[in-house]
Amino acid sequence: MDIDAVKDALAAQAIEVPSWAYGNSGTRFKVFGSPGTPRDPFEKIADAAQVNLFTGAAPRVSLHIPWDRVDDLAALAQYARDLGVEIGTINSNVFQDDDYRLGSLTNADAAIRAKAVAHHLECLDVMRETGSRDLKIWLPDGTNYPGQDSIRARQDRLADGLAEIYAALRPDERLLLEYKFFEPYFYTTDVPDWGTSLVHCLELGDQAMVVLDTGHHAPGTNIEFIVAQLLRLDRLGAFDFNSRFYADDDLIVGAADPFQLFRIMHEIVQAGALDPAVGVNFMLDQCHNIEDKIPGQIRSIMNVQEATAKALLVDADALADAQVAGDVLGANAILMDAYATDVRPLVAQVREEKGLDPDPMRAYAASGYAERIAAERVGGQQASWGA
Ligand code: AFD
Ligand code: MN
Numbered sequence: 001m002d003i004d005a006v007k008d009a010l011a012a013q014a015i016e017v018p019s020w021a022y023g024n025s026g027t028r029f030k031v032f033g034s035p036g037t038p039r040d041p042f043e044k045i046a047d048a049a050q051v052n053l054f055t056g057a058a059p060r061v062s063l064h065i066p067w068d069r070v071d072d073l074a075a076l077a078q079y080a081r082d083l084g085v086e087i088g089t090i091n092s093n094v095f096q097d098d099d100y101r102l103g104s105l106t107n108a109d110a111a112i113r114a115k116a117v118a119h120h121l122e123c124l125d126v127m128r129e130t131g132s133r134d135l136k137i138w139l140p141d142g143t144n145y146p147g148q149d150s151i152r153a154r155q156d157r158l159a160d161g162l163a164e165i166y167a168a169l170r171p172d173e174r175l176l177l178e179y180k181f182f183e184p185y186f187y188t189t190d191v192p193d194w195g196t197s198l199v200h201c202l203e204l205g206d207q208a209m210v211v212l213d214t215g216h217h218a219p220g221t222n223i224e225f226i227v228a229q230l231l232r233l234d235r236l237g238a239f240d241f242n243s244r245f246y247a248d249d250d251l252i253v254g255a256a257d258p259f260q261l262f263r264i265m266h267e268i269v270q271a272g273a274l275d276p277a278v279g280v281n282f283m284l285d286q287c288h289n290i291e292d293k294i295p296g297q298i299r300s301i302m303n304v305q306e307a308t309a310k311a312l313l314v315d316a317d318a319l320a321d322a323q324v325a326g327d328v329l330g331a332n333a334i335l336m337d338a339y340a341t342d343v344r345p346l347v348a349q350v351r352e353e354k355g356l357d358p359d360p361m362r363a364y365a366a367s368g369y370a371e372r373i374a375a376e377r378v379g380g381q382q383a384s385w386g387a
Contacts, residue, residue: 003346006312009274010350013308015241015301016060016088016283019068022047022294023383025250025287031384032289036373039380041068042079043373047294049083050369054360055301056351060088062283063130065123067093067385073129087130089176089238089283092123095140095184103141105161106154106190113161120165127173134281135165136211136238138178142185142192154190159203166204176237176281177201178211181218183248194226201235209237213285214253214264215244224263231271231280239264240285241304250287252296254303261303262339265311274308287385292370298360302347309343 001009022044024033038044045061052058061080070076077087094104094116102108104116123135141158143149166175179197182189191197194210201208210230217223230236243249243256254261267273273280282304288296315334322331348358357363364370 001312001316006309007346007350007353009312010305010309010347011354012276013057013274013305014059014276014282015057015304016062016281017048017051017058017297018062018064018283018285019044019048020064020385021284021286021288021297023385025385026289033382034292036370036377037293037382039377039382041070041076043377044068044383045076045080045085046083047373048297049080049085050294050364051297051301052085054357054364054367055298056354056356057301057305058085058297060086062089062091062136063087063126063132064091064093065126067383069126073126077130087132089134089136089281090123090127090130090132091136091138092120094119100140102149103154103190104139106139106141106157108149108153113157117161117164121168124165124168124173133172134174134176134238136176136178137162137165138180138211139191140184142182142189143187144185145187148187151188158190159200162200162204162208166208169207173207174237175204175208176211177208178213178216178240180213180216180248194230198230198233198235209279210235211238211240212236213240213242213248215240215242215248215250223260224267227264227267228271231267231273236273236280238281238283240283241300242284242286250285252286252303253284253300254307258303258307259339261307262310265304265307266314266335269308269311269314270316294370295361295364298364302360305347306343309347310338310341313341313343314338
């Protein structure tokens with residue numbers, strides 16, 4: 001790809017940020033607060049808009065319901081547009097209501113299953129009031145002990161509940177089903193892997209897609225293989241980008257394993273899936289437990305941009321020739337040559353050509369926004385993940 005095409009692709013890249021990244025978060029041991037943390041969805045969107053202001057690559061904010069429910073959702077969406085961003089994916093939440101202790105869509109109690117379906121239909125209403133097109137479903141459902149419930153019956157209940165939700169989709173809407181290999185339950189998870197998500201999506205229809213959260217795999221999993229497979233099947237709806245050292249750590253994407261992020265973006269670029277028309281949503285799903293939230297999000301965007309730039313620099317023709325020729329070392333060297341390239345000057349140049357500061361971290365720090373919100377946002381209840 002010639003360098004102008006690389007720069008055009010980088011200039012057009014859009015990464016969706018999660019509203020919950022701007023609220024307080026932590027672990028089951030402690031949720032740390034910090035000065036200036038938003039107290040409501042409007043302030044979360046104001047902070048997310050800063051990330052887009054300085055990176056030029058974060059034009060959408062994903063909401064989480066009920067955390068981000070407000071009386072006037074249309075006003076929230078307009079507020080976002082006034083700040084230069086839009087509402088993105090709507091995330092359901094069936095992991096914080098006591099009724100879901102033994103499952104939501106998979107619960108043995110039909111009344112609780114109906115309640116979980118109703119919550120997702122409410123999320124569809126939120127999508128329509130905010131101009132969103134994607135409903136993201138992550139089910140915490142699972143069991144802790146062998147014999148606790150029927151593994152098969154839970155799959156059947158899951159299929160029925162998803163079918164009810166899917167039937168309510170409008171033609172331009174999508175149901176994105178996210179998998180996670182464990183947590184909050186530890187014996188079985190009802191959507192534990194990409195295969196289970198894919199099976200249910202195939203059964204539902206063309207508007208059902210898989211969400212690949214990079215922190216949701218067993219250690220050592222080859223994630224880029226899953227990316228390639230789902231792209232071949234046109235069923236990769238979205239990434240939830242983050243980093244992990246041990247489990248679903250929700251750390252800054254690229255911070256733990258930038259080489260893995262590059263290999264993931266290489267599969268995306270090779271499949272032409274960087275093109276927004278392909279429909280893959282590049283979203284962050286992170287929590288900034290100990291670092292400042294807005295800079296943490298800016299760094300995350302920069303890490304994805306740099307991995308993407310490296311992937312765009314892979315000499316695809318030479319790589320294909322080497323692969324066909326069975327030139328193992330030559331093919332590997334072509335990939336590693338791109339990965340070894342310091343793309344920071346290139347990405348900085350793209351920012352400058354967009355009229356942005358080449359160093360968004362420095363520009364944000366110098367803007368005084370952090371000091372302003374710390375001074376203004378006094379009182380009220382800081383947003384958290386409601387655990
Ligand atoms: C939790 C889940 C999952 C989900 C996110 C937003 O593990 O990653 O996407 O919450 O609901 O992190
Ligand atoms: Mn996720």
